[in-house]
Amino acid sequence: MELRVLGHTGVKVSPLCLGAMMFGAWGNPDHDDSVRIIRRALDAGINFIDTADVYSAGESEEIVAKALAGTRREDIVLATKAHGPMGQDPNERGNSRRWLIRECENSLRRLGTDYIDLYQIHRPDPDTDIDETLGALTDLIRAGKICYAGSSTFPPAQIVEAQWTAERRGRERFVCEQPPYSILVREIETEVLPVCERYGMGVIAWSPLAGGWLTGRYRKGADFPVSRRAERIPQRYDMSLPGNQAKLEAAEQLAVLAEEVGLTLIQLAIAFVLAHPAITAAIIGPRTMEQLESQLAAADVVLSPDILDRIDEIVPPGTNLNPPDRGYEPPSLTDPARRRRVS
Numbered sequence: 001m002e003l004r005v006l007g008h009t010g011v012k013v014s015p016l017c018l019g020a021m022m023f024g025a026w027g028n029p030d031h032d033d034s035v036r037i038i039r040r041a042l043d044a045g046i047n048f049i050d051t052a053d054v055y056s057a058g059e060s061e062e063i064v065a066k067a068l069a070g071t072r073r074e075d076i077v078l079a080t081k082a083h084g085p086m087g088q089d090p091n092e093r094g095n096s097r098r099w100l101i102r103e104c105e106n107s108l109r110r111l112g113t114d115y116i117d118l119y120q121i122h123r124p125d126p127d128t129d130i131d132e133t134l135g136a137l138t139d140l141i142r143a144g145k146i147c148y149a150g151s152s153t154f155p156p157a158q159i160v161e162a163q164w165t166a167e168r169r170g171r172e173r174f175v176c177e178q179p180p181y182s183i184l185v186r187e188i189e190t191e192v193l194p195v196c197e198r199y200g201m202g203v204i205a206w207s208p209l210a211g212g213w214l215t216g217r218y219r220k221g222a223d224f225p226v227s228r229r230a231e232r233i234p235q236r237y238d239m240s241l242p243g244n245q246a247k248l249e250a251a252e253q254l255a256v257l258a259e260e261v262g263l264t265l266i267q268l269a270i271a272f273v274l275a276h277p278a279i280t281a282a283i284i285g286p287r288t289m290e291q292l293e294s295q296l297a298a299a300d301v302v303l304s305p306d307i308l309d310r311i312d313e314i315v316p317p318g319t320n321l322n323p324p325d326r327g328y329e330p331p332s333l334t335d336p337a338r339r340r341r342v343s
Helices: 032-044 057-067 098-109 128-143 155-169 192-198 228-231 242-260 265-275 289-302 305-314
Strands: 016-019 048-050 078-084 114-123 146-152 174-178 202-205 281-284
Touching: 016 032, 016 057, 032 057, 032 289, 057 078, 057 098, 057 202, 078 098, 098 114, 098 128, 114 128, 114 174, 128 146, 128 155, 128 281, 146 155, 146 289, 155 174, 192 202, 242 265, 242 305, 265 289, 265 305, 281 289
Parallel strands: 016 048, 016 281, 048 078, 078 114, 114 146, 146 174, 174 202, 202 281
Antiparallel strands: none
């Protein structure tokens, strides 16, 4: 695969990043099979692996460690994340210095490595000052525990705030952002991607297949697939919601377009994400070897301007067909106390 530079770091990564969320209890509980999938991805030219502490409560990190055992660790750009709850204690989560320092050590242990290439903050934390978070990440970088820090699913204003805070306070800055991005979830084209380009940040897109909607399994007249993901986040699959009805209609039109141009819908969807100049890599998250093989070929697909124009006609630029697909719910909208004066 032709490698791309991650932001301004000089680190070169494959345009397909292997996401490890589905390895473990959340997806494929067979460790040996998961290890085979990871190693097949590495053999195919992928040098970029992304996981998180919260994926199957640390099991995903442990599986990645098994797959990397006996390989050249130096050849792999290894990324993980922190923020989500890892226990019942209210301090075993979030973006505080206390938790990040402790949880980084936990991830290092589970991953079986003495350094993490990219340590990402999985979501913003409205209760923690961004300088607190950046200060902890800076200390981890200077201690050699991590090489770079990144954010994930941050809104544009908070991406900018983090950059300004780093400059003013002499902190290490976020070198990349990991947002949701697919043909069906294009909101980040309005501000997030331009902001990342402005600050020289790499962009690692998660869910380029829109949580399975762009795999070809969601077609009119067909039985809806049953998945654990739909059980965990029903608002992205509930067909009583107009946004999900619009996704089904768009997926049908995109499948027809893919057939017309001689591609699978999976190849069309991933190639679309990789075509944006701000995107460094698209995260693929296979659960099975078959799913991995179906996605690998997308790295070599180049979509013509005519095809991209036709995609824009189906889903206009900057559009999220279903608002919950943005990947987070802003506290300003979900917490009444943040939008109503108390008399």
